[in-house]
Amino acid sequence: MSAKANDYHKRLSDFMTEYVFPAEAEYDKYRDEAGPLDHTVPPIIEELKIKARAQGLWNLFLPAESGLTNLEYAPLAEITGWSLEIAPEALNCAAPDTGNMETLHLFATEEQRKQWLEPLLAGEIRSGFSMTEPAVASSDARNIQTSIVRDGGDYVINGRKWWTSGAADPRCKILIVMGRTNPDA
Incomplete structure (x- = not known):
């Protein structure tokens, strides 16, 4: 991996540990209370999006934005899969948008x-x-x-x-x- 990809890997792993994993309980509580037919966005997602942008962890999938190759992005996509309901959207890397x-x-x-x-x-x-x-x-x-x-x-x-x-x-x-x-x- 390039130095740039390694830097993203570390920063994304830290972001997951510091912000995403702790947000899972709040996200789940919101979803449970809203019910399965409610598709509104839990407020915690918008809070995480602000943090991700501030840390330069935004639109990582798009080479023009991140400067990463698809091969360098793949391990980062795997990391976002550790919290599949939250991390991809928090980083603006969720399907089908990507x-x-x-x-x-x-x-x-x-x-x-x-x-x-x-x-x-x-x-x-x-x-x-x-x-x-x-x-x-x-x-x-x-x-x-x-x-x-x-x-x-x-x-x-x-x-x-x-x-x-x-x-x-x-x-x-x-x-x-x-x-x-x-x-x-």
């Missing part, structure tokens, strides 16, 4: 980046990912049946999604929808 931010970073227009990527990178909003479909084994993207057809300056999306990761979060403001733009592909 993949959606990477997609927007690589392919969005400047206007789309301003509207969607910047608030995602800031942890102000969340996103969703629509892929699975009821009639096919759609975890394999080659089986996707939803069509996306250009109609003038718009796109028309036709299909049915079985599950959308992240959609229940009240902060979800954008969905990335998997579909076919070429029916012969």
Whole structure:
């Protein structure tokens, strides 16, 4: 590992010990009292996000932000898995946002980046990912049946999604929808 990756590894491990693990009881209590259908965010998450940003432990998954390679980020992702319900979101490294931010970073227009990527990178909003479909084994993207057809300056999306990761979060403001733009592909 590079010196930079080692530094992140130590700082993240310390952050987990000092802040995340002690927050688990408060997080669990909030979730227990709120019930399984409540998707509001426990206040402790926002407190941890402020601390993570202050310590430079924010958006670590994105090479443009952290300067880490995917190989260097992998052990850090493993560390966040030690508190799977809390740490990824506290560091703004939670799915489906990570993949959606990477997609927007690589392919969005400047206007789309301003509207969607910047608030995602800031942890102000969340996103969703629509892929699975009821009639096919759609975890394999080659089986996707939803069509996306250009109609003038718009796109028309036709299909049915079985599950959308992240959609229940009240902060979800954008969905990335998997579909076919070429029916012969």
